Amino acid sequence: xxxxxxxxxxxxxxxxxxxxxxxxxxxxxxxxxxxxxxxxxxxxxxxxxxxxxxxxxxxxxxxxxxxxxxxxxxxxxxxxxxxxxxxxxxxxxxxxxxxxxxxxxxxxxxxxxxxxxxxxxxxxxxxxxxxxxxxxxxxxxxxxxxxxxxxxxxxxxxxxxxxxxxxxxxxxxxxxxxxxxxxxxxxxxxxxxxxxxxxxxxxxxxxxxxxxxxxxxxxxxxxxxxxxxxxxxxxxxxxxxxxxxxx
Amino acid sequence: xxxxxxxxxxxxxxxxxxxxxxxxxxxxxxxxxxxxxxxxxxxxxxxxxxxxxxxxxxxxxxxxxxxxxxxxxxxxxxxxxxxxxxxxxxxxxxxxxxxxxxxxxxxxxxxxxxxxxxxxxxxxxxxxxxxxxxxxxxxxxxxxxxxxxxxxxxxxxxxxxxxxxxxxxxxxxxxxxxxxxxxxxxxxxxxxxxxxxxxxxxxxxxxxxxxxxxxxxxxxxxxxxxxxxxxxxxxxxxxxxxxxxxxxxxxxxxx
Numbered sequence: 377x378x379x380x381x382x383x384x385x386x387x388x389x390x391x392x393x394x395x396x397x398x399x400x401x402x403x404x405x406x407x408x409x410x411x412x413x414x415x416x417x418x419x420x421x422x423x424x425x426x427x428x429x430x431x432x433x434x435x436x437x438x439x440x441x442x443x444x445x446x447x448x449x450x451x452x453x454x455x456x457x458x459x460x461x462x463x464x465x466x467x468x469x470x471x472x473x474x475x476x477x478x479x480x481x482x483x484x485x486x487x488x489x490x491x492x493x494x495x496x497x498x499x500x501x502x503x504x505x506x507x508x509x510x511x512x513x514x515x516x517x518x519x520x521x522x523x524x525x526x527x528x529x530x531x532x533x534x535x536x537x538x539x540x541x542x543x544x545x546x547x548x549x550x551x552x553x554x555x556x557x558x559x560x561x562x563x564x565x566x567x568x569x570x571x572x573x574x575x576x577x578x579x580x581x582x583x584x585x586x587x588x589x590x591x592x593x594x595x596x597x598x599x600x601x602x603x604x605x606x607x608x609x610x611x612x613x614x615x616x617x618x619x620x621x622x623x
Numbered sequence: 624x625x626x627x628x629x630x631x632x633x634x635x636x637x638x639x640x641x642x643x644x645x646x647x648x649x650x651x652x653x654x655x656x657x658x659x660x661x662x663x664x665x666x667x668x669x670x671x672x673x674x675x676x677x678x679x680x681x682x683x684x685x686x687x688x689x690x691x692x693x694x695x696x697x698x699x700x701x702x703x704x705x706x707x708x709x710x711x712x713x714x715x716x717x718x719x720x721x722x723x724x725x726x727x728x729x730x731x732x733x734x735x736x737x738x739x740x741x742x743x744x745x746x747x748x749x750x751x752x753x754x755x756x757x758x759x760x761x762x763x764x765x766x767x768x769x770x771x772x773x774x775x776x777x778x779x780x781x782x783x784x785x786x787x788x789x790x791x792x793x794x795x796x797x798x799x800x801x802x803x804x805x806x807x808x809x810x811x812x813x814x815x816x817x818x819x820x821x822x823x824x825x826x827x828x829x830x831x832x833x834x835x836x837x838x839x840x841x842x843x844x845x846x847x848x849x850x851x852x853x854x855x856x857x858x859x860x861x862x863x864x865x866x867x868x869x870x871x872x873x874x875x876x877x878x
Contacts, residue, residue: 427877428876449703463637463638477703
């Protein structure tokens with residue numbers, strides 16, 4: 377569904393993405409994992425067309441994303457830090473987005489009601505707490521029942537109850553055979569939902585494998601153990617090569 | 624596109640700066656006409672104010688508004704809306720509100736006290752200058768990510784066009800006063816929309832005879848109907864070129 381070919385992106389001195397290749401398909405839930413500043417958000421923003429890669433090609437249903445913006449109507453995006461017009465109220469924001477999309481699709485307002493945003497319609501976006509902002513972002517991402525969901529640290533800043541609601545919602549969407557891209561530092565959040573793992577470091581794709589493959593390779597069950605195992609091994613290899621050079 | 628412009632307009636109306644701008648222009652214009660017995664003298668004073676204030680306010684307001692609506696722009700770009708559409712709707716929203724403010728603030732007094740060729744050309748030039756300087760402001764703000772730098776660049780551009788440029792032209796005219804410079808001054812004035820606008824309006828007043836040989840030359844060329852089309856054409860180019868460059872660089876920008 378989404379194909380990424382040889383993507384590079386450089387921000388002045390920082391190589392944010394270094395020759396990334398990947399293909400994401402329907403029914404996959406891909407966890408993007410990596411340390412801070414490893415290029416996860418840049419990759420997501422490149423898919424959305426917010427960041428323009430230096431070279432390479434990203435296609436959505438085999439149409440390059442730079443060619444036509446219509447593909448974005450199939451994507452629900454929940455940003456890491458939701459930034460919204462300060463002087464708008466929650467109600468106005470939702471009615472504006474609905475008005476701009478103007479789709480005949482049935483809206484999916486489950487999160488909107490579960491997060492009780494309908495009781496906050498008159499609150500100005502300026503006055504919102506970080507958590508409520510996250511709730512607005514989540515409700516907007518799921519609102520148009522998109523085929524692809526891109527969630528950048530969805531549970532960061534949410535209270536346990538809301539976080540649980542969101543996780544359940546993601547599971548429901550997974551059952552509908554959607555493509556879900558998700559980044560998070562809380563590996564236990566990803567545990568139950570992920571089908572594939574992409575590990576990034578310094579803009580490089582260290583590995584991109586399915587859970588089954590990883591479990592077989594490492595002999596571990598849990599995602600956090602798998603990641604720990606992979607990182608240790610990766611480090612180990614590096615040390616060995618260092619030793620070779622030294623001796 | 625109009626849908627997005629509607630939200631931009633709504634945002635502008637809500638923050639009341641535009642109402643203040645309209646009121647300011649209105650009060651200034653009315654008091655000019657009240658103070659001067661001779662309405663064409665009042666027009667001359669009004670012209671000088673318009674040529675300074677309109678570009679300044681257009682630039683500052685557009686730049687600040689651009690940076691303030693950055694979140695809005697980001698939000699639009701996560702929706703299936705192209706970048707060109709987003710920036711053009713921003714431009715339409717801002718420039719149409721500025722032009723409306725100008726046409727109410729200056730237009731109504733001019734229509735009451737001095738409705739003739741000069742009055743109409745003042746309104747035309749004022750509106751065009753608003754469009755031109757809004758597009759210059761867009762260029763400055765798209766090119767600089769930092770708010771302070773964007774506003775600084777906009778201010779510098781204004782200084783250049785409103786003050787520094789005239790000084791440079793005078794310097795050139797003075798240094799090369801032994802040579803025939805009529806044609807060159809014509810070209811030089813085309814390089815500054817404020818100057819071009821000033822000449823355009825002056826030629827519609829009767830004072831161009833006071834401007835000497837160069838004035839006569841101007842009148843000969845710019846006063847003719849083809850000269851008028853030339854002036855308006857150049858002004859429209861002044862609006863389109865910065866806007867096109869701004870759209871191009873916005874298309875390549877990372878958000």
